[in-house]
Amino acid sequence: MERTSKRQDHNHYLQHILNDMEQGVIAADLSGKILWMNHYALKVFNLDKKTAIGKRFEQIFPNIPEELNLIPDKLLKGITERNKPFRWNVNGKPMDFLRDTYKLNDETGRQIGAFILFREAVHLFNIDEKIQRADRLAMIGQMAAGTAHEIRNPLTAIRGFLQMIGSSLEEKGLERERGYIDLMLTEVMRINNLVDQFLLLGKPRNIQYRILDLNQVLEEIIPMVESEATLHSIEITNRRLSSLPKIIADPELIKQLFLNLIKNAIEAIGEEGNIEIDYDINREEQKLMVSIRDSGPGIPPYIIDRIFDPFYTTKENGTGLGLSVCQRIVQDIGGSIRVSSKGFGTTFQVSLPFLHSSLI
Ligand SMILES: Nc1ncnc2c1ncn2[C@@H]1O[C@H](COP(=O)(O)OP(=O)(O)O)[C@@H](O)[C@H]1O
Ligand SMILES: [Mg+2]
Structure with missing residues (x-):
């Protein structure tokens, strides 16, 4: 019972x-x-x-x-x-x-x-997609680290010899042949650039964290892109704030980050327009925000989710690696990138953690 x-x-x-x-x-x-x-x-x-x-x-x-x-x-x-x-x-x-x-x-x-x-099954499918994406990124990282150096070394040799051949052709007055060499050099540079981006994605070299003043970083970068901008009647305005809190980052990587964003802005505008660089400080969250706004055509909503994917490009000669590299650089120092594009123009906002002044 x-x-x-x-x-x-x-x-x-x-x-x-x-x-x-x-x-x-x-x-x-x-x-x-x-x-x-x-x-x-x-x-x-x-x-x-x-x-x-x-x-x-x-x-x-x-x-x-x-x-x-x-x-x-x-x-x-x-x-x-x-x-x-x-x-x-x-x-x-x-x-x-x-x-x-x-x-x-x-x-x-x-x-x-x-x-x-x-x-x-919804959750399972979502997780699956994320895992696949993470796998893909990890694989690209490994590929990058493994092969990029192997490509770059022979490229350096090829470039050196091409330049030598170029000069001797010039001495002999062979202008047309010399032109071919220049074309080859441009293509080699393109591969070199791709490999550089690949190396950044693979994070292979020693990263050297320094205390940095972003004002200084931007002042070094802007002259590097200014001639390209002027060539296409694009005006770059840097609305610098007199004093910015310092950040901790690798100076070369930070330069790469802003160069990629400004280059994208120039390429989006094409001819005639402007790029504004703005700063903002969020003391509550201890974040320094830099936004790069361009007067380009904007990004259609159906591709905006994909622009940070490696190899996603809408350009004939694009690598599709620029923004993935940017995201990698920013995430590694605890920051984030946001993009907004409504109808006309695009703004990329980078927010980076800053150092409390008492720590410097
Ligand atoms: N400022 C911008 N305005 C419009 N589209 C942009 C902008 N920045 C990026 N994009 C879009 O994002 C894509 C990916 O950019 P990126 O990763 O830098 O690769 P790439 O520049 O080689 O195409 C570009 O092909 C373009 O379609
Ligand atoms: Mg790019």
Whole structure:
């Protein structure tokens, strides 16, 4: 007597647990008739216990395709499945699920039916995508570190010899041939530039963190891009603040970061326009914000999510690595990059943690 009541208690708990689960549970007997369904399963199939219990799945849903029949005959013959996807309209909205099916055995191991567990698959798919993305990035990093140096060394030799050949062709007055050499040199430089970006993505060299004044950094960079800008009638305005809090970063990488952003702005504008560099200090969050705003055509909403992906480019000669490198550089020092582009023009805002003045 006592034994039965304990058993009833157990059953009671078990039912509670099964009912509270965010997973569907269905048990069926050997003829495929439903013995039990938990709340989640009833909700998904929009059933109540009375209509479901004692019926076969295809009795409740006549003409149901075989892959949607959760209690197919083969299951009753002992064939089990894991992570089998299926889609079902729940309140008019298609939802993706994964199901596992198990044999239901009695104490002696004889099959007396089957049970099915299913859960929503959205989260799993999302995680999967993220893992794939992280894998891809890690792989690119490894590739970069491994091959970039091997490419750069022979390139340096090729460039040196091309320059020598170029000068001797010039001495001989072979202007046309000399022109070819110049073309080859430009192409070699392009490969060199690609390799440089690759190396930055792979983070291979020793990073040297220094205390930096961004005003100084920008003042060094702007002359590097100014001639290119003037050539295309683009005006660069640096709205510098007289004193900026210091940041900790590798000076070369920080230069690369702003060079990439300003170059993108120049390339987006094409001809005639302006680029404004603005600073802002957020003392509460201890962040120094630099925004680079251009008067270019803006970034269409359907590509804005992809511009930070390695190799994503809309330019004929682009590498698609510039922004991934920027993101890498900024994330490594605890900062972030945001982009906003509404209709006309684009703003990239870099926010970097600054040093409290008492620490310097
Ligand atoms: N300031 C900008 N205005 C408009 N589009 C931009 C801007 N900056 C970046 N993009 C877009 O993002 C893409 C990726 O940029 P990036 O990673 O630097 O690679 P790349 O410059 O080689 O194309 C560009 O091809 C372009 O479509
Ligand atoms: Mg670029």
